[in-house]
Amino acid sequence: MAGPASRRHAIVIGAGLAGSSAAERLAARGWTIELIDHADGPGQGASGNLAGVLRPLPSLDDNRLARLTRAGFEHARRHFDALTAAAQPLRWGQTGVLHLARDETHATTQQRVVAARHPANDELRFVERDQARELAAWPVATGGWWFPGGGWVDPASLCRANLAHHAAAIRPHYRCQVARIDRQAGLWRACNAAGEVIAEAPVLILANATAARNFPVAAHLPLRAARGQVSHLPGEAGSAPQIVVCRLGYVTPAIDGVRCAGATFGIDDGEPAPRESDHLENLAKLDFILPGYASKLRALDLAGRVGFRPLSPDRLPMIGAVADAAAIDANAPSRPLAEMPRLPGLYVINGFGARGIVWSALAGELLACLITEAPLPLTDDLVHAVDPGRFLLRGRNKRVRDRASPPVGG
Numbered sequence: 105m106a107g108p109a110s111r112r113h114a115i116v117i118g119a120g121l122a123g124s125s126a127a128e129r130l131a132a133r134g135w136t137i138e139l140i141d142h143a144d145g146p147g148q149g150a151s152g153n154l155a156g157v158l159r160p161l162p163s164l165d166d167n168r169l170a171r172l173t174r175a176g177f178e179h180a181r182r183h184f185d186a187l188t189a190a191a192q193p194l195r196w197g198q199t200g201v202l203h204l205a206r207d208e209t210h211a212t213t214q215q216r217v218v219a220a221r222h223p224a225n226d227e228l229r230f231v232e233r234d235q236a237r238e239l240a241a242w243p244v245a246t247g248g249w250w251f252p253g254g255g256w257v258d259p260a261s262l263c264r265a266n267l268a269h270h271a272a273a274i275r276p277h278y279r280c281q282v283a284r285i286d287r288q289a290g291l292w293r294a295c296n297a298a299g300e301v302i303a304e305a306p307v308l309i310l311a312n313a314t315a316a317r318n319f320p321v322a323a324h325l326p327l328r329a330a331r332g333q334v335s336h337l338p339g340e341a342g343s344a345p346q347i348v349v350c351r352l353g354y355v356t357p358a359i360d361g362v363r364c365a366g367a368t369f370g371i372d373d374g375e376p377a378p379r380e381s382d383h384l385e386n387l388a389k390l391d392f393i394l395p396g397y398a399s400k401l402r403a404l405d406l407a408g409r410v411g412f413r414p415l416s417p418d419r420l421p422m423i424g425a426v427a428d429a430a431a432i433d434a435n436a437p438s439r440p441l442a443e444m445p446r447l448p449g450l451y452v453i454n455g456f457g458a459r460g461i462v463w464s465a466l467a468g469e470l471l472a473c474l475i476t477e478a479p480l481p482l483t484d485d486l487v488h489a490v491d492p493g494r495f496l497l498r499g500r501n502k503r504v505r506d507r508a509s510p511p512v513g514g
């Protein structure tokens with residue numbers, strides 16, 4: 105069991121992008137963290153792909169998802185710079201991301217977004233097909249958005265770098281499965297299946313993806329798993345493309361001789377092993393991105409990896425204090441989010457869906473600010489938009505339709 109409880113002491117369950125980001129941000133503020141994961145190291149769940157994509161995704165109406173993703177993108181780059189400056193083992197390549205238009209209509213929308221948003225040239229611009237071909241060094245079919253500051257990220261290396269940044273303050277408990285959590289005498293306890301206490305602390309953070317729902321106090325969180333399979337393609341160093349290219353999917357540059365192409369998106373599909381049919385789907389996407397690239401590849405020969413994205417119904421993450429669902433009287437007049445009863449010391453950072461690489465650094469910072477009551481890094485409307493209590497607001501479930509359509513890219 106961990107050492108004596110102090111006020112600035114937290115348990116984090118889950119050592120993926122969510123848990124490692126929260127741990128890093130609290131440890132930076134002088135907190136001691138008990139980090140628990142049933143895997144034998146960080147970044148082995150959804151956060152264990154070889155590489156994923158870092159880029160914002162603007163929208164014409166600059167909606168909440170677009171604003172959160174832009175803020176996350178900017179925050180992530182600053183965080184990556186800080187980790188790199190501190191010689192932490194983050195692996196990422198700021199190669200730029202070319203997000204090709206799906207068709208002519210989409211190209212027009214992309215151009216309208218750029219015209220409406222007036223982004224700085226080094227943030228985003230629209231490139232015509234010829235320039236897209238030059239950037240990709242491939243005869244791509246259309247023009248599209250060019251994000252010069254985007255790139256690929258090895259997410260497990262980001263988890264490791266987060267933890268190494270404050271190694272002295274973060275106590276890892278790997279190969280430990282939390283079967284039960286409870287609160288006694290002001291302390292949360294994480295226990296294994298034998299009932300033994302793995303750690304106890306006044307604050308507990310659920311960063312264990314969809315498994316958070318297994319704990320009765322968090323069973324009301326509407327988390328679902330979206331299975332995603334990435335295909336690993338052989339790729340010689342220096343071969344084209346040397347940037348990330350997206351078009352209803354993505355392909356990365358060759359990293360250590362492997363290009364990642366993907367990804368599939370299947371709700372509530374629990375198959376953990378890669379499937380040939382999913383490789384075929386990824387090869388079809390690859391051909392849409394880079395015409396002809398897939399012609400010499402056979403699905404049968406490909407390796408790959410499967411991960412399960414923790415997804416929320418409105419596609420926004422869940423960051424903040426867990427509501428006390430049992431204390432909400434269904435017959436009482438509706439109360440605003442700020443007045444929703446919360447479970448003392450219990451927080452969640454979850455529901456990153458297909459955007460964990462882009463959101464995690466900002467999410468960790470927001471959670472640390474909420475816990476320590478520091479000024480928040482986001483505007484109130486975005487803080488409310490990601491509040492995990494939002495799902496218990498009366499009438500909301502009727503309003504939010506469960507959109508199960510695949511996201512663009514990851």
Ligand SMILES: Cc1cc2nc3c(=O)[nH]c(=O)nc-3n(C[C@H](O)[C@H](O)[C@H](O)COP(=O)(O)OP(=O)(O)OC[C@H]3O[C@@H](n4cnc5c(N)ncnc54)[C@H](O)[C@@H]3O)c2cc1C
Nearest residue numbers: 118120121122142149150151156157282332411460461514
């Ligand atoms: C195929 C695929 C492609 C993607 N591409 C991109 C992309 O291009 N760009 C992007 O931004 N994002 C991408 N993502 C999304 C991103 O990877 C996820 O949003 C992110 O990894 C989720 O992180 P997490 O920490 O919430 O979950 P996880 O990484 O799954 O971490 C949860 C951890 O909790 C642990 N755990 C669970 N239950 C328990 C328990 N009871 N006790 C102890 N430990 C427990 C697990 O072992 C696991 O390590 C992609 C995801 C997938 C699957």
